[in-house]
Amino acid sequence: MKPFLLLPLLVMIPLIATSKIRFDNYQVYQIIPNTLEQVNILRELEENSQGYDFWTDASKPGQPVDIMVPPHLKYNFLDFLNLQKLNAGVWIENVQKLIDDEKSQVSRRAEDFNWKEYHTLETINAWLDSLVERYPGIVTPIVGGRSYEGREIRGVKVSFGPGRxxxxxxxxxxxxxxxxxxxxxxxxxEFLNSKDASVRAVAESRDWYFFPSINPDGYAYTxxxxxxxxxxxxxKQCVGVDLNRNWDYHWMEGGASSDECSTTFAGGSAFSEIETKSLSEYITSVADTLDTxxxxxxxxxxxxxxxxHDESAVPENNDELHQIGKAAAESLSVRYGTNYTVGNWINVLYISSGVSVDWVVGTHQRRLGYTxxxxxxxxxxxxxxxxxxxPTGEETLDSLVRMISEADYHRN
Ligand SMILES: [Zn+2]
Structure with missing residues (x-):
């Protein structure tokens, strides 16, 4: 066969990947750096990424760093650990096995929505629609913005009466x-159905704006x-912006990347992305009413x-936020013993910038802002x-109930 005869066949091959990417024998290592030097070496590795996926960032000595390593880089990575005298353990032997255990999302009818499995974007949106029908006058639909691929950023407002x-x-x-x-x-x-008095009090204390998936294209792509x-x-070279580095508050002042291929690529400019731009406009339209x-x-x-973005920059009510946050974490731990660390982002994690909560608290001076x-x-x-x-839902709700109760108690 003459080679050129193959060409029409080749150009017909679709370039858009539709089959699932597999992670067979990808491993996740947990490393605990002992010195600042080791922390810096890990940060360098992250910046030059080279196929390693940092699930958590290197922040300070003693703080674990989780890195997903593809099988073809395993021996390079082990050499690196040896050379740098880094202690590491394999936390996940085979990433694909955990993905298989999750049972990939399947589409469900809104009536079959449940918390025993993860759901597709379509199922979540259908469920939100069903709430609007089932709770007329309480649940109203909101389109908070749009995505690059033209999806709506869907949310609902839950209101049990005026003046909240x-x-x-x-x-x-x-x-x-x-x-x-x-x-x-x-x-x-739970806000709609719980009969627990403390949940009811918190649910009915405010108008709640729920936006479960503010990066709908990314979620669909998972x-x-x-x-x-x-x-x-x-x-130009890679796809995607880290939307939680793209907000217009001290944008690109650290912990964000200008490399398009980085997982923390901050975008071409603050609010360069339609998701953050459009949703921030919606938030601004209701910001005066928000306290949380x-x-x-x-x-x-x-x-x-x-x-x-800056250790010396803290919210005006920083002490109050710590006090309420600690109370919330304490309540979260009661049910299953799950321990949370509470603190200012830059101290607990590492420097970042252009994150959503910073923009809301910094730009609109809202009282309670937490990630x-x-x-x-x-x-x-x-x-x-x-x-x-x-279990995660239960304990997180416990903490939220405590957070809001504490906030209202201190203010009243
Ligand atoms: Zn995140």
Missing amino acids: KGAFIESGIHAREWIAPATVTYILN QIDRMWRKNRRPY YLAFHSYSQYLLIPFS YELRDEGQHGFLLPPEQII
Whole structure:
């Protein structure tokens, strides 16, 4: 056969990946650096990424760093550990096994929505629609913005009457953190159905804005690449911006990357992405009423207080935020003994900038702003087994009830 005859066949091969990316024998190592020098070496490795996926960032000596290593780099990585005298253990033997255990999302009817499994974007949206029908006058639909691929950023407002302050809840800005939307929909459901007096009091104390998936393109894409974090806007060399580095508050002042291929690529400019731009406009339209803004992520079990970009920059009511945060974490630990660390983002984690809660608290001077980093501590990382959705929902709701009760108690 003449070679040129092959050409028409070749050009017909579609370039868009539709089959799932597999992670067979990808391993996750947990490293605990002992010295600042080792922390810096890990940061360098992260910046030059070279195929390693940092599930958690290097922050300070003694703080664990989780890195996913593809099988073809395993021996390079072991050499690196030896050369740098780094102590490491394998926390996840085979990433694909955990993905298989999650049982990939299947589409469900809204009536079959549950917290025993993770759901697709379509199922979550269908369930939100069903709430609007089932709770007329209480639940109203909101389109908070748009995505690069033209999806709506869907939310609902839950209001039990006029004259209340507002509280805003977002999750899913990082696509692979599936436990975040699952927990937020759990809380939303309890706010509507719980008969517990303390839950009722908190649910009815405010107008709640729930946005379970504010990076809908990224979340949909995790059906193909389970480890996807960013949005899906193509740049020149790579796809996607880390939407939680793109907000217009001290944008690109540290802990964010100008490298398009980095998982923390901050975008071409502040609010360069339609998701952050459009949603921030919606938030601004209701900002005067808000006293609370909560962002849900995973993982590491932290409750983070602004700000992320500068140690000397703290919210005006920093002491109050610590006090309320500690009370919330204490209540969270009661049910299952799950321990959270509470503190200002830059102290607990590492420097970041352009994050959503910082923008809300810094720009609109709202009173309560927290970022939750949900379960676990790296045993499963982003691949938290579905059996843990309900326990995570329960304990997180406990903490939220305490947080709001404390806040109102101190103010009244
Ligand atoms: Zn996150």
